[in-house]
Amino acid sequence: MILTKEHRKFRQKVKDFADQEVAPRAREMDRSGKFPEDLVKRIAELQLAGIYVPKEYGGSGLDMLHYAIAVEEIGRVCGSTGIFLAAHSSLGVFPIYLAGNEIQKKKWLVPLAKGEKIGAFGLTEPEAGSDAAGTKTTARSDGGMYVLNGTKRFITSGRVADVVIVTATQDPTKGYGGISAFVVEKGTPGFTYGKDEEKLGLHGSITSELIFEDCAIPMDSLLGTEGDGFRIFMETLDGGRISIGALALGIGQGALDASVRFSKENTVSGKPLSKSQSIQSMIAEMATEIEAARLLVYHAAELKDAGLPYVKESAMAKYYASTIGMKAANMAIDIHGLCGITDAYPVERFIRDEKLMEIGEGTSEIQKIVIARQILGK
Amino acid sequence: MDLIVCIKRVPQTAEAEVKIDSSGKDIVRDRLTFDMNEADSYALEAAILLKEKFGGTITALSLGTADAEDTLRIALAKGADSAIRIRAEEFVELDGFKTAALLKEVIKDIKFDAIFTGCMATDDSYYQVGPVLAELLRVGHATLVSKVEVADGKAQVNRELEGGLIEHLEMSLPAVFAVQTGINEPRYASLIAIRRAAGKEIRVVGKEDISLELKSNSTLEELFLPPVGKRAEILSGSTDEISAKAATIIKEKGLI
């Protein structure tokens, strides 16, 4: 991929960080299920917590393509660290960047973009996944406060987040139009945590249930205006898909890198595996589809940077990169043979981590409906 | 001959699903493709043919937003020598009259022997710009023009009338010709010409260049799709039966 010098330099910086500081700890994270706090600090120090946020709000003032590259490079060595960064930046930071007023930006966006605080996005509910209009969490205004009641599920970084964007309906009869978005800080009375999920993969990333019981938050916690929630989370998800695409791409690249290495270092009947046409066929397929996915992800990022429509393209990037990423991870295990299903090699972790990319922030089926609607004009 | 061709960039709505936007006064444009108005492409070709015969220059002129420059560049690639865009975004309520008045303000400073326009634009179907422009410039005009030949400083012009009639006029120049579609074969721009035209500068004029205080004579109130009537009838039966029924209906309606 030919990138500008600036993008290449940035990629090298993130790659060094990923190879030297993240990769050596990926296996341990996967086993212990713990995300090292000092890595959060390092992400902040390297100014990766608010890559596309303007400098005046504590970010790095770079573009979406930089951000996609960062998620990709980190995902290449560790899915958990990748999803931590993606959830923080795309889901925790973006809604405030998009819809926050000046005071809200100063108060929340700045520390989030600097990496001093961690962000999360409370959208999904036990009974409302991809169909977010089914939101049951309610917000009623009461004595100059909004009072939240309800449960959010599968919230990435939920328990560790300092700031959570929560969607809630003020009038369930209004469907989408009744939904608003609020900023809730950790420690607010009435805001507690349910169980943390035990998952197939992404063990280093915590996934929590958030419980709101008569949780009162100040009026200035409202993002945008009342009823703006649907627009805010749709736009958040459109952008978020680019980061999930980038992460799926990174994990796929990791699987390819491992396969190339393994096929060169290991022999069968006295010949390196890489000389076998069956192996070559798999490597060529993986590499081609990963390159195609990379172009789709970068293209979507570039469109967003240029202020052009990118809904279809970001859905394509997410759907395609996760589909071929799964295929690549699966082939990587095939290439590794029995070694591939042991934790001596990273590929079994890759396939477990990659599976979430086909599901999170809208399943592949939802992405396809989004794409088809854009094309068919519905 | 020095010629001016007025060109409009229009949405291609013939086969697209047209939807009304939330203002109720415009269509949803983001999924439509845009191109040179069909009649204008015949007007341009008519001008190019005259230039090839007599020499001279062609100025392509468009009242449009920035993307109209793409259409003007195609005109440059096909044979126009220079192009001017009037910034449509700086003017409101552009009905046929106001459009013609704006074009006139730019044209009055250009020497010309004839102006070619399409007879109508496919997006608003006013049929006005050509005639009004001629009146404002105080020159003659012909509409639904199907042929223009020039000899001895006069134009021999054919006009298409109802019932297959052709009207032949002799006209003095300068004049405005509002051209009918199908009268010639608009050429394609060659790749070399495209490459050259891509880098050409297009003059852009706006409010600061045009001192025109003008009220539109009409205001667009609403754009809507009429309710679908129940006039369709689906014929059933064997192929022969269907053919027979269809023939009867066509005869009953007096269509043949």
Next chain:
Amino acid sequence: MNFDLTNDQKMLQEEVRKFAQTELAPLAPEIDKSGEFPWSNIKKMAHMGLLGVIVPEQYGGSGFDFVSLAIAVEEISRACASTGVIVAVNNSLAAYPILQFGSEDQKMRYLPPLCNGEKIGAFGLTEPDAGSDVAAMESTARLEGDCYVLNGTKRFITNAGEAGTFVVFAYTNKELKHKGISAFIVERDTPGFSLGKHEDLMGIRATANCELIFEDVKIPKENLLSKEGEGFKICMNTLDVSRIDIGAQAVGIAQAALDEAIKYSKERKAFGQPICNFEMIQSMIAEMASKIQAARLLVHYAGYCKDKGMQRFSKESAMSKYYASDIAVDVARKAVQIHGGYGYSRDYAVERLYRDAKILELYEGTSEVQKIVIARELTR
């Protein structure tokens, strides 16, 4: 890489699309049936400068880059796959090797007729027993005085039946293996050069695909391209370029199949509603569109690598060819599926598109060969 097309590329795309849809598309079903070489359209394309898109103006071409050629080939193939192949071969298999490896004299002599439609070009590489394994070729050229004497048979040569200028490969020294292969420019009317059997193909049926027979054909020495022994290099470099255009053809055919599928799915009703309302149809359409977009980006990226003067872009061009042809067959198959039984009928374009797509996985190196190229580059 900048994904945005430049001003002139956008104009080229718009104008070629309009031309192809108006002039080429209506003829596509007809020439598919008759197998007739579309000369009248070729003349029109010559007039527009589409036969020498990448040839500089001083040799009669249009002076565009390789991304632009890919855009043009995509639009032409979208309207008519046969015409797309003819244009791609003329540009990247005939004009390109002469432009890249020919002497100034050769360029002045052979490029203008290839660009203005006076002569169509062809590329004589494949033999009955030597396809992707180029070094297995049996054609020979031995130097006798001022001439090379060419003997051998070439098979599956696109444009051959109607072409005037051929780039032909033969051994000048068999012992040197692939380093003994040389490339020649051969004119159609050279004595001893005849056409063999006309292939009756499944798809791209109007491409005058023919056998070339050389029996003691005397070619003037000055028709040697570059130097003796350079043939293999010329061939590999040319294929790197032309594979980008196979990718572009594939994207064009796939896009046409998607266009047809979308149109049909909106018109066709089942169970009281248009079938495009059904999620299974939407799922197919979304998959088709995503893959086409991915393939298009790979094709443009490979063209971009060539345009930027990258020394090695074999991997990128092999990826674009392999991937785009793979998805074109898949997309055409789905388009037939969406049409149901009608898709199997010659009355619908998708039947033809499905047949046209298959060759893409086969010629100029099968998908398997592309994969070997890609894997080699990755595991070197």
